[in-house]
Amino acid sequence: MSSTPAVSADPQTGFLGWIERVGNKLPDPVFLFFYLIGGLIAVSLIAAGLDWSALHPTATGEDGAPLVIAAESLLSAANIQRLWVEMPTTFTHFHPLGYVLVVMLGAGVAERTGLFSTAMRAAVRNASTTWLTPVVALVAMMGNLAADAAYVVLIPLAAVIYYAAGRHPIAGIAASFAGVSGGFSANLLPGQLDALLFGITEEAVEALVPTWDANIAGNWYFIAAMVFVAIPVIWYVTDKVIEPRLGGYVPEGDHADDPDADQEITADERKGLRWAGLATLAVVGVWAFLTLGPGTPLIDEAASPEARLSPFYRSLVAGFLVLFLAAGWAYGVAVGVVESHRDIVKMMSGAMEDLAYYLVLAFAAAHFVAMFAWSNLGLITAVHGANALEQMALPTPLLLMLIVVFTGVINLFVGSASAKWALLAPVLVPMLMLVGISPEMTTAAYRVGDGATNIITPLMVYFPLILIFCQRWQKEFGLGSLAALMVPYSFGLLIVGLALVGVWVAFEIPLGPGATVEYVLPSAPTAP
Template identity: 65%
Template sequence: MASDTTSKQPEAQKGILGWIEKTGNALPDPVFIFFYLILALVVISVVLSLLGVSVQLNDQILAGLGEAGRARFGIGDDGVISVASLLSPANIQQLLTQMPSTFTHFHPLGYVLVVMLGAGVAERAGLFGTAMRAGVRNAPKFLLTPVVALIAMLGNHAADAGYVVLIPLAGVLYAAAGRHPVAGIAAAFAGVSGGFSANIAPGQLDALLFGITQAGVDLLNPNYLVNIAGNTYFIIGLLALYLPIIWYVTDRIIEPRLGKWTGGVAPGGEADQDDDPNAPLTDGQRKGLKWAGIATLGVIGVWVFLTIGPGTPLYNESADSVTAALAPLFTSLVAGFFILFLAAGTAYGVCAGTIKNHRDLVGMMSKAMGDMAYYLVLAYAAAHFVAMFGWSNLGLITAVTGAEAIEASGMPLPLVLASLVLLTGFINLFVGSASAKWALLAPVFVPMFMLLGVSPEATTAAYRVGDSATNIITPLMVYFPLILVFARRWIPGFGLGSLTAIMVPYSVLMLIIGFIMMLGWVYLGWPLGPGAGVEYVAPAVGG
């Protein structure tokens, strides 16, 4: 029986969250928001360019940028970077000649489309709904949130795949348990994005961030080697604190507001799903789950073989650390998820009777891409906004100006790092890429804070807190529109303001707790990871 997804709309928020929801829902469609932002960006760039707004870069920053960076930002021999008008001939030419590549090179695009091809088959074949029903039928429903939040934070080792795999799965999981799927989406989004830096072990993000940190360190002390595990204890602490926050906000604030879910276990009215999550499985469904499990183990086995087998294509034996050596494995996980879901979904569908021939398989993949149509339109607009913001030089100028203000403030050490948390959180509302922001900020903050006696590992830790907490409340974060798509599949017409209002309590509490944790950690002088302290001691002169 097809599911009824016309569940009642959430009750209107009251107070500040009500204002956010009402105001946000009154905004134009996100596609046009980006269009208006681009127009505003053009006007600002033209005005500031005519006013001659510029920033003098010091030698450390210039050295960090290198010749390629200086050429990219149009920095002359005098070390001055100026605002570039987006109506200049060069930028107009760049916009018109690079429009296809600006869109197709938009980082999340490939991740989303590749993974959703496989996940769409697994979902429409009925694998997700049946597996979740089988898994949660006798499980305590109150444990769903901490389990989802924990898996979401640990899933950050899979990088961007966590957004396109774990978050929609959480919606299915909650619906299968008779709970509101949007609450599950919110909990998973908070874990994957708000808890982006929380984990139990270093991973791909650590390799990325500390590689950039090392470049900043080299501007001041090339002999100092950054510890790749330098934030291990800190990120474990974040996970321990963020887990109860997500649990409390989801179960005590968000889900009661959303109300009881009565729409069944399949989004979008898909057939071949039983509305009752406790209904017994058919023989075909049981057989399908068995063969889906075998297919899953087979794909995992192939990936293990490619990592440790002859030739080790997914393990870089020449790398100087285990994390760096596993970089090919981490990068391959998007392809791995695609193949895993495609294999498992096909195996289930053939056994359960939801896939009768290859045309059914192709049709399911086509429908999955159909669901991404809105995201493609919005990604086109977002890609051009992000690119044009970089072309205007406003990103680098803003980062440098903010850094100079903090340097001149004379604040105590803990507050200096806390200021970086807040500055990063604010900038993150406009520029979502963790690596892009850190590539701009690290050459400024890392050497500057080293001169103030702060270790590069501590500066990186402060950046991570601010970078993740505000991810979940800005529509400019590249995956925010995708989360909106996932929510709308369960509640048609779910608005931008509704999603923002739901995520605000997570963001505020995670930012406050992360802020306090950063202050306490620095004040107590605890090590941030193996061999990585909070303080930095400059080498003795002539030593």
């Protein structure tokens, strides 16, 4: 086989170079929120001075007249007092914080026992050469349930497996990176990301409807469909575009990304996977019994038909905690890494340590979101924005597609999914609710744009790590080489994502259990 020279590009030139230069000048997301809070305070002063206001779309005053929402200065005595007195409450009542902490207690055990890693290895190592790419893409997207493990385990493993199959190892890296990061929201099951995003969505919705509760399965059907539209894109781009462009691979240097990456699945690990599967079925059985069995504790029999399953949806956060914990514990016992309950406690503690940065980010984001609500700027902007959208009379599919593209562009500069959604949700969610689009549909549109451009921005936190994986196989592979390699995936995923949004809205397909595309605001005032 002949070697094809690495694609060389100066990462400081061209459009991607401009993205890198501009993005590198942005502060850390934590301080980005603090700077935004400073700007928000200034805008609130101006808006209050100009008497900026809007009519509340659902609430009325004591006399029955429409309630006027007036902009409030964040430097008023009441808001200054609220900031300092309610700081602990503002932080601890930030919805995403509780959702993420609860799910990660279980996911941390599943990751630390090795369940996620072994499951990914078992899924891809025996795939045939013909089906290797779609299998890798599927496992990569499912691997997002394992958070960081999908990046650090599956991507280098894919390179080893492609090389062993006589294919270009960097094509394996590209396919798995496209699945893990480009298909960031695509999955057959809801997971940690759903808990995180819907926590932020709930915060945004409560500006209009304080009684609205998030359902972390609200995008389940949509993200499952994303899997099936993303796999053909990754398959075609890898096998027909990227691998022919890379040419034949000639070994150079040390290729062993991880001496154990392609090791056989041991008898203990196979036993662990079986035990984990049984534990998973047991947890599913328990939740089915609680929903359908005597007393139906997870069904509100007294509620209206559309609200009867609300307790079940709200229980899914705890459900994923129990599922990951039970499966991880069963696997750990089988392979010998869990000898007593003390090991489980240590693993859960380790998972919380991994969330240290997220806690700091959540503190800053919680105060930005809360202060945005105190100023009334988000709701006023949403009302006026909704009126403008109604006058423009854009078809709903086109409107949501524009949001997908907008999110994809913003993603080039602000990589964190939670940070971006915390910035956008307070305006986008209420604004689209006012024109009849559900919070779940807005969240789904955001997720499409957020994933598609992850793989072409050097600001994505794992981009340097992926570059290192490539350089272990091809030493002169550069930042521009990686960005250029992933551009076809990005455009392909964006195009099919836009088409999926259009089809979903046109046919009004449910986004998940109890989650519809359209939304009708309550006709009567609601109270917290």
